[in-house]
Amino acid sequence: MSLENIVNETKAYYCLECGKCTGSCPISRVNKGYSPRLTVEKALLGFDKELLADGGIWSCMTCNLCKDRCPSNVDYTKFIRYARAEALKTGYTGNCTHGGVLSSLMRIMGNPNLKQDRLGWVSDNLKISEKGDILYFTGCLPYFETLFKDIGVNSLDIARSTVKILNRIGIKPVVMPDERCCGHDLFWTGDLENFEKIAKLNVGLIRGTGAKKVIFSCPECYRTFKQDYSEYVDMDFELVHISEFLAEKIDEGKIDFGSLEEDVTYQDPCRLGRHLGVYDPPRKVISSIQGIGLIEMEHSRERSICCGTSTWTNCDRFSEQIQKERLKEAKAAADTLITACPKCQIHLSCAMKSKTPIDEVKIKDFSVLVASAMGLGDDP
Amino acid sequence: MDPKIVAFCCNWCSYAGADLAGVSRMQYPPNVRIIKVMCSGRVEPSFILRAFEVGIDGVLITGCHIGDCHYVSGNLRAEDRVKMAKELMKTLGLEEQRLRLEWISASEGEKFASVIKEFVEDLKSVGPNPLGKGEASCP
């Protein structure tokens, strides 16, 4: 898509240059060289080459904070996505984090000849099935487990907890041994060719199980299926995030919580919150747990701040600054931070391990918290 | 089947070992492309996965023997990283034998040649990388 088309598609020509985006942007606040307003201005003034070569387009966390506040409804997040796809074609790319291992993994998963063996984590006490109505989409958790154990994040606990919770309410979810990454990060870094392959593979695999409802514990997978797959592939199953699913079950009286004496605060993942508008279900579930105190951070819900980096690109000292600020906010609210996104957990835990230490905040995943409140926490 | 191998050789021991194999005219199969790295510890899991992604059948990482590392502990790091890469490969469904870590000193030209021979035979029995698209090429 040419820059001119990008401007038209995202209605960037309505930009008033009022600076509300840049004044809102968590990155601009720490990185003086980054400004959404000036990025859009480059496109409007026809500085195409400068824009595509600008490393800043890879710094955007696509958290939607500016998009939601823009008085002219300029979709900056979309603008960045299109600009990245265009930059990629021109040969520019962001700085892949972790040496690019995650991007490599995602591209590998676009290969139809791949036969994965993802279910190593399913221990005997977890009941899963091969075919059925309800499917649990685990996302990249098995890979995250390998890559981020060293910073003390056990991502597979999320998967185990989710299955345990579902088992307790009488559901034996389908979990697929060869499910692919949802392709979220490829989509947002402009690799649409591989994204399309992944979307088709995933939907094909899910169809094969006969599932009517797919449950996600990762907001990125959820958003990608819900909003981005439809452009490439038809889907005939219902999509739901575990927090929404559980909130519904609470209404139906199907969940019994034990009590958990703890004060917690909740980090709204940007995909779940601002992208999809799911603010209340996770809060409802958390506050249904007896004894738990849910204390909001200074920035919560619509104003929530992103975990500092996304799409495994351009993680730098500015990301760390954002993460630490966020952790300080969390600490001011409670000792435990609950997040419903495995990546928030990884990024914030990583910041906690940085060289200049900050006050310890326990970071727990939503499903893990719920499982322990249901008394399902301790068995392996 | 003619397996394609990428070998990462460290600057101080293994590359010199491979060099010795060469100048000593030792015979080994021509299936390997050598990439010199300063230390085996430099090889990240991403390098390994990238090789498999583009269709390479086997990845060999060679370094100084434990205790001999020019950077004191780089080869210990290489061990950790290979362990992590193997775990990722297991989940991906790629055979463990496709990734090999060997300690080869500058005087072990013969060992280098025999490792390559062995690795090629191993890979032949494992079969081609399912991700291969014929000729390996970067996307």
Next chain:
Amino acid sequence: MVDDVLVIGGGVAGIQASIDLAGRGLKVYLVERFPSIGGKMAQLDKTFPTGDCSICILAPKMMECFSHENIDVLTHAEVKGVSGNAGDFRVKILKKPRYVDEEKCTGCGDCVSACPYINLPDEFDMALRSRGNIFIPFLQAVPRVVMVDREHCVKCGNCQVICDAGAIDLYQKPEEIEIHVGAIIVACGFDSFDPSGIKEYGYGRYKNVITALEYERLVCASGPTGGHLDRPSDKKTPNSIAFIQCVGSRDVNHNPYCSSVCCMHATKEAILAKEHYPSMENYIFYTDMRAFGKGFQEYVDRAKNEYEVRYIRSKPGEITEDKETKNPVIWYDDTVTRQVKRLEVGLVVLCTALVPSKGIKELADVLGVELDKNRFFKIADPLYAPLDSSREGILVCGYCQGPKDIPEAVTQAKGAAARAAEVLACLGA
């Protein structure tokens, strides 16, 4: 065929239209929803660009209107039904009970001090002051008659006991009257947009973030603080004030239009702060400076040069709060220097959008006239019939047909009065 006229809305436009019509010898019914006439202008401290005391120039007009023999002022009343055509409208008006006999009440205020319940937010003073269950709408209210808030009243009877005039009737019933008029002028004005939906500015969450109308009351000598700029958190005078323009206006998520008066009223408010407190630092965050009227640019220049008001071209991204001092902190992109900056001030004033008044849709339905896409009254033709609504015999003037300032609203009111007389003359009344 009658030549009486109904004016809906007792703000400055409605008052002016009524006076003009009455001066021509026509009988006017002025219906106002609030218990006093005066409208939003009565709430303002000063007017721009002249700096006149708002209530001082309005009050004589309010009195003139109320005491005019040709004008029947119906406060605390609403139009409930309209039938017929131009020259022959039958209008149903609901006179809501104020539980006080307007004829008997002298406005002495004895009952006000007798009421034991004094913790209700005062509407006129933007809830910055509390009032009792029985109250006079505001100091200069016309008519100066008390009214009972029956929703909260416990009927203790203290007020009845103390009232020498015997004016209080706690069992007063609503009354519906029907009038017969030839033309209707609508001048129902505007309301201030509620900025609590714009979460990033923290209105409602941070005490020291207030709206411009609240600020007008704070700085007004007859306001709740007697004109002392006591900020809500600690009742102390702040050292600095930031005014933020276009809050909810020029914003497609809320109101896409320009509210037309905020650049100027912010300038005025900043000047007032500086006049009250010479050491005050004032900042105005604007999107585009729209000083388009007579004397406006000169006014802004004076604010900059004589009153040291600092104008910053930026729409702030977010307001946070310093937990200890309760000072609002503004995060903004200075679009001139291209830097993201942080500014801590003592008080933030949000210059909110001005929106069509609450209930305009219901009123439009009753009148059978159309609204435009921003819910202002649609006008028949912007060039040749700028005061006619979409229905013959019904005229619209003032802010309810589109953003404008006081002089323009008054001009329109005078035009609407003349137009109403013209319509009636054409119909042969």
